[in-house]
Structure formats: structure tokens, C-alpha cells
Amino acid sequence: MRIAAATVSLHQLPMVLPLVEKPAGDGLRVICEIETTDGHRGFGMTGRWLGHGVAAAIEHDLIPVIRTMDIRDIEAIHQRLWPEITPRGIRSGAGMAALSCIDMAIWDAVGRSTGRSVAQMFGGARTDVPVYVTFGFGVYSEDQLVQLAHQLADEGFKCLKVLVGVAKGGIAEDARRVKIVHDAVGDRVTLALDANESLSFDQALRLCRMLDGIDIAFFEDPIRGNDARELADLRRMGRLPIAIGQFDGYASRFREWIEADAIDIVMANSMYNGGFTETRRVAALSQIYNKPLSDAGGGGLFSLHHVAGFRNGTMMEMHLGNARLERALFVNAPEPKNGRIAVPDAPGIGLELNRDLLRDSLVK
Structure with missing residues (x-):
């Protein structure tokens, strides 16, 4: 169950308040999807700030150093990722958002492979x-x-x-x-x-x-x-x-x-x-x-x-x-x-992405 591939995308999603139909903050979101060698997939999401930078960090800096690792070895994966995010343990900014996105995708994939929800x-x-x-x-x-x-x-x-x-x-x-x-x-x-x-x-x-x-x-x-x-x-x-x-x-x-x-x-x-x-x-x-x-x-x-x-x-x-x-x-x-x-009656995060919305909301 090793990491075989990953994709990352940036989306401007609808974030509107009922009654007044006015924006309720920034709907910018980063989505990372991970696929394992045996076909299990999982996704994670982060966003709102420095979306372009977060997406780039995931794609170019973080995924390459964990590709081929066993997705179940979560502590080993974090041990590999942390030196890429910060050399001295400071936890903030785009690096933490990027780590969040990848980590959630990993838990989602592990859950789907075992038939158990994250909860x-x-x-x-x-x-x-x-x-x-x-x-x-x-x-x-x-x-x-x-x-x-x-x-x-x-x-x-x-x-x-x-x-x-x-x-x-x-x-x-x-x-x-x-x-x-x-x-x-x-x-x-x-x-x-x-x-x-x-x-x-x-x-x-x-x-x-x-x-x-x-x-x-x-x-x-x-x-x-x-x-x-x-x-x-x-x-x-x-x-x-x-x-x-x-x-x-x-x-x-x-x-x-x-x-x-x-x-x-x-x-x-x-x-x-x-x-x-x-x-x-x-x-x-x-x-x-x-x-x-x-x-x-x-x-x-x-x-x-x-x-x-x-x-x-x-x-x-x-x-x-x-x-x-x-x-x-x-x-x-x-x-x-x-x-x-x-809690959704499905493994992992238990949610399925609306592929049509992802296509239409993609930030070029």
C-alpha cells in the first residue's frame, strides 16, 4: 500500500450566506488526492490563505519526498515531511496547511482500504x-x-x-x-x-x-x-x-x-x-x-x-x-x-467529491 501518485488542484468554490446571498469569506480551497499502488484513493483539503503557494508546496516539495512510502506508516511519513516544512520546528503558514492537506488524504485512503471511517x-x-x-x-x-x-x-x-x-x-x-x-x-x-x-x-x-x-x-x-x-x-x-x-x-x-x-x-x-x-x-x-x-x-x-x-x-x-x-x-x-x-456511513472521510464542480471551479 505505497503511495503511487498524487494530484493537487486549486479551486474557487461558492461560499455564500443564506438570506442575503452575500459572500461569507474566501472560498479558495486546495485539494490533494493520493492513490496507492493497490488502487486505494483518498483526498484532503485546506485553503483560504496562500492557496497557490500551498498547492505548489504539496506538488513540488512534499509529495516527491514521500512517494513510494507505505501509506500506513503515518509517523514515518511525518518524520520525512517535517524537515521539508521547517528546519527548526516552527509551525505556521503555508507549510502547515500543505501538511494538513496531505495528511487528511492519507487517513482517507487508509480508512477506505480498511473499511473504517476516520471517526x-x-x-x-x-x-x-x-x-x-x-x-x-x-x-x-x-x-x-x-x-x-x-x-x-x-x-x-x-x-x-x-x-x-x-x-x-x-x-x-x-x-x-x-x-x-x-x-x-x-x-x-x-x-x-x-x-x-x-x-x-x-x-x-x-x-x-x-x-x-x-x-x-x-x-x-x-x-x-x-x-x-x-x-x-x-x-x-x-x-x-x-x-x-x-x-x-x-x-x-x-x-x-x-x-x-x-x-x-x-x-x-x-x-x-x-x-x-x-x-x-x-x-x-x-x-x-x-x-x-x-x-x-x-x-x-x-x-x-x-x-x-x-x-x-x-x-x-x-x-x-x-x-x-x-x-x-x-x-x-x-x-x-x-x-x-x-458520521457518513462510508469508510475514510466518507465523502465523495463533485467532479463537475471541481472542473468548473478550477483556478487556472
Whole structure:
């Protein structure tokens, strides 16, 4: 079961928000497909930043050094790849995205060869998971936020995430938007916050105090750079659970946050942190320190596997824009029912690519 061939392609995929039909971030994605000597295939995906560079690194720098290796020897493959990505262990940028893409393709191929899903290879703790919905984008008016919140609550979702740091009127307007949603559906759902690392420490702390008395499930990526010392202070002074890790959530970074007492919820995203292999390390760390394991950052149906696979998995994110992208990209994307989503009943990642969309979305 050795690596025989690999292809990499760059795509501009539809990333549009419902209700307003406006873009919800960059739909640029890199897809790597790997084929083994005995005919098994697997794919991985990453994207959003430096897509051309990531695709080039996969094709010209990384695949050549692991071609002919046994695809089941994942640690050996990582040992071979790491010197190509960074000579001194710094984990960031295009190299990590490229590694993530390749690693996910490897796990997908191994799963397909054994007839087991990635979630089962992680441990198979459950076959479906609850979903929290990222819906509170700045492009929505307050009336549209309320409309969507009611709609999502009616569909059975129990946790909705509102973006903050997006309002033109600053954190006071952010707080008002959160309170309006809470007043509309607060008895039916729990709200969460996400600042996407857009606030200063002072802004984040003031926002926490403005929302005192509202049951907030977690505050994700609250401050710029997610400095461990500032996060620890915010966690203590703001009295909201802190969740982090969507784009730089590799194991040593989580260790830093945990040792600083700066984190409540571990959010891993295999599309950016080094792949399923690194997420397995993160999951082990989260279990050692009794931290719940979730996901964020548009990991979507890929992250479903670690949330379902590990026993401390909690909720999977459904980002409205990314969910729409996944419905177009995968011909068999599972749909949530009553606020939960099932692991696909197929091996590996369990998803099949829409070849027509890949052809039409290819970036030349």
C-alpha cells in the first residue's frame, strides 16, 4: 500500500450566506488526492490563505519526498515531511496547511482500504454529534439575526454562535446584537461568541461585562494573537469559558494555553493544524487535562470525525457559508437532523467529491 501518485488542484468554490446571498469569506480551497499502488484513493483539503503557494508546496516539495512510502506508516511519513516544512520546528503558514492537506488524504485512503471511517479509527466514541451553528455574521441586520435564530432553533439546533467585533458601532453594538438574539430565542438555545481574534484585551473584557447575566456557552478567539497570558486574565476576569485553536491549534500551542490556565474548550481543525495526525495528538492532550474537544474555523464535515471519534468530543461547528460550500462540493454531504449530524456511513472521510464542480471551479 505505497503511495503511487498524487494530484493537487486549486479551486474557487461558492461560499455564500443564506438570506442575503452575500459572500461569507474566501472560498479558495486546495485539494490533494493520493492513490496507492493497490488502487486505494483518498483526498484532503485546506485553503483560504496562500492557496497557490500551498498547492505548489504539496506538488513540488512534499509529495516527491514521500512517494513510494507505505501509506500506513503515518509517523514515518511525518518524520520525512517535517524537515521539508521547517528546519527548526516552527509551525505556521503555508507549510502547515500543505501538511494538513496531505495528511487528511492519507487517513482517507487508509480508512477506505480498511473499511473504517476516520471517526472509527480515532476510537468510534459515537456515530452522531450535536451541531452548533455559526450564523451571527456582521452582514446580517438585527431583524435578520432574529429571523435566522428562530429558524435555526425551529430546526432543532441548541447552540448558536454570534460574531462580535463586526459591528460598525463597536462592542456596544456587538453587545446589543447578542442581547437581541438572546431576548428572541434565549429560552430555546444557548449562545456563543466569536471575535475571530479581532478585539483588544480591554475590548474583550468590556464586552464580557456588558453581557453579564446571559448564559454564554463560550467566547471563541476573543483577542488578537490569542496571547496565553492575556487569555488567562480574560478567562478569570471576564468569567466566560474560552475556546481557541481554529487556525493555529497544534498540540504544542494547546499545551501553552493549558499551562497558562487560559482555555476551557479545545477547538481543533485538521484542515490547518497539520491534519488528522496532529488532531489525534491534540485530542490526547485534551483528555489528559479533562478539556472538552470541539472544532471551529470551517472544519465542518472533516472535523465531524474527531468530535465523534474521541470520547470527550462535544459539538461540531456548522458555519452557514461553509455548510453551503460542502453541500456543493460533496455529492453525499450528510444533513443535520434535529440539531445533530451523523458520521457518513462510508469508510475514510466518507465523502465523495463533485467532479463537475471541481472542473468548473478550477483556478487556472
